[in-house]
Amino acid sequence: MEEIILKHRFLPKHEILSEEEAEKILKKYNVSKRQLPKIRLKDPVIKVIGAKEGDLIKITRKSPTSKESPYYRVVVDE
């Protein structure tokens, strides 16, 4: 899909975490991938950044109280 949607100012930054980074996050929160919030494989952003099922996505949101706040989602095919 068009990359232009990534440029919208309301869209927080989505990035695919590497295997090691993902492992670190799972360890930090002591969770399995099943216990993390999900994002669909057919989500427009996921399609554009080309993530695969099972990838861990880091979403960096802007926050009025803490400037930036990271959020993590696992790509699922549902």
Add this chain to the structure above:
Amino acid sequence: MEHVYKNINSISFGFFSPKLIKKMSSVKVVTPELYDKEGYPVDGGLMDIRLGVIDPGLRCKTCGSKLKECPGHFGYIELARPIIHIQYTKTILDFLRSTCKDCGRILLSDEELKLKLDSLKDIEKRYGLFFKRKKIKEIINSLKNLKKCPHCKAKQVNVKLERPLTFFEGDKKLSPIEIKTKFEKIPDEDTEILGLNPKYARPEWLILTLLPIPPVTMRPSITLDTGERSEDDLTHKLGDIVRINQRLFENINAGAPEVIVDDLWDLLQYHVTTYFDNTVAQIPPARHRSGQALKTLTERVKSKEGRFRYNLAGKRVNFAARTVISPDPEIKFNEVGVPKAIAYELTVPERVTEWNLERLKEFVKRGPKKYPGCNYVIRPDGKKKKITDETKEQLLEELQLGYVIERHIINNDIAIFNRQPSLHRMSIMAHKIKILPYKSFRLNPAVCTPYAGDFDGDEMNLHIPQTEEARAEAEVLMQVQTQLITPKNGTNIIGCLEDSVSGNYLLTKSMVFNKDEAVQLLFSIGVKKIPNFNNVVEGKEIFSSVLPGDFEYIGKTKDNDDVIIKKGKLIKGYIDGASIGEERGNLIRKLHRDYGEDVALDLLSKLFRLGIKALFYKGFSTSLKDIDLKQDILIRIRKLLKDSEDGVDELIKTYNAKKLEILPGKTAEESLELLILQTLNKVRNKIGEIIGESLNEENPLRIMFHSGAKGSILNLTMMASSVGQQALRGKRIRHGYDGRTLSLFKKGDLSPRSRGFISSGFKKGIDPVEFFFGSMTGRDSLMDMALRTPKSGYLYRRLANALQDLKVEYDYTVRDANKTVIQFKYGEDSIDVSKSEKGTIDIRNLIREVIGK
């Protein structure tokens, strides 16, 4: 019992097949008799001990377990003739209509059938089961008027259901036997289009040939005081079924005439129908001998008193009381006044130890009729003994270590107090009990806010915790002082209100006392350490002597004047709602932070009473003359109103001349309306200003809204001068007759008066036209309230239920009961709002406090 832990993958729904009913049964019931002469359950009866145990001491003949361990086991009876299941009549009708009356095939050609099945599969895959069911309904509906079978070419006759359970094929009545044979002919391949999976649901299973008998554990009999057994409604009904079934068998076997057999068959159908549902229209409900309708299967589940809403969703407790609430300003914030009549019924269990034996004996001695007494004594083996005149002596004698007595509640016992709807956690708080005369719960008016209660007839509930753990938890976590700061926005939910605010305002602003009065005032609010006053004491000094000696505070009043407290002395400014009011009392907030919740609550309650008591010295009231305006003010207001009317006229004129400047994004009409509204609002605000300036400092109304106790300048304007524009949905009133609001106006009249502007004030009185417009907005707001409250209440409930298992974990993540992460950092900043100030933490302030000293 053995438990199986497995993840559920899928659920299939189907009908019981006769085979399955037999397979899951442990008894074939053959006789309506329940017990033999010795009172022992009859073999093959409805209370057969193979159906489970309901008597202590007995063992189940099927599984060998004891009472409470055996879940009970099903049985069955063989029906002499097939019976229609009342809950399946609609399904049976659908199936009869969509299949051939002769060959039993579905009324679709093989090609059509294949097409439809494929489309069903596709719909299920793409849109889910819900839409598949919708499609099946559609298909069935499309089949019901077909005239010819595509398979055997037989002519089809319309099938009707004559309520409640007679089927007609044309004019011919269909007996359950005929229906069953028809259904048996439907091939497995055709059932799928009817929404069935033939493995779990064959159409002929809709007609009952065997009836499952539920285990006795779900219809236990109770033993009355007389020793007589009283059976459950279901057992009664099943008894009827078995009895009639037996008679039907006998008559059929004896070759009785058709009429008699048919009559019995109908009777059996009636009993089976009422066994499933005793509230079917057109079928007289089966009754007890007393005339009371039996509660059968459907009634057990359905409605407010049913299994779901009563037993599963309902929670009931003992040791609770409910009555009307009324105010008592003398009671502490964390106390609740409990009527003595209630104290006789509510008890606290107290264990006998060597230290309290003598004290507890006194309670037992007084018994249940003398307060503070004791209702029950519990022996170490758990046996509970009621104290009566006869048992008292003996119980007193045997009372020893390890016994527990249930004594009446007394002052300072802890209780949990609640007002519904419990929308936030402050709706349930712990209070110390104070036993009082009369019949209502008494609470300090200051704690109305957290409960959102008033005294126009509100009732509240009181619960007495029954274990040490519960009491400790309530005391540490739930008492009123722990709830001073709301987690909504970090402000104080409890504060001074109404007269107390006015009182503190007057006290710190202008009041002066002599020494005696000052001492008396302070003592009456419970201040014990009274400073050495001079002969003339300013109100500020009195206020200061309530505060801790080292208290430092810098704040603002409502009018943005400085308030400065240094070393516990109010040295600048005065106290008003912005310092001590609810949800905005910065002074209270600071007290809470500096001295902790207990001190803060104590000081708050003193300040609360200080305000009220201060008013006693001066007297505080308001009357009509307080809204009298001086002549020159009235003239100015009249001129203002006239000017604005002229202004509106001018606007209308320019509009009619099509010269009105149109606002961006609006039509000419909208622009005009907006400008008119602006003009009229401006004049009202201007009037408010003029009135505000003209008011005497002593004016009680001014004092009330200036201190933030109640009301605003707007309310005063409405009383003294003009009520202002009445608006419906943000617009001037435009409903009514063709082109006008009331028939007495000219068509197209846009003047303020004809569109709901009320230029008179309440004191002067408003004229009929104005009154009418006032009623319109009044009615609208009533309707709005009546419609919106339940809607938003339900919305809130659903939200609260959806979020109820979320909690902040020790690593500051928010997780649900499965430990699934919802937020990686609570609120993105992990700030506990109730420990913050208005949701944020003022770091600059913190630094100043730490190093600036």
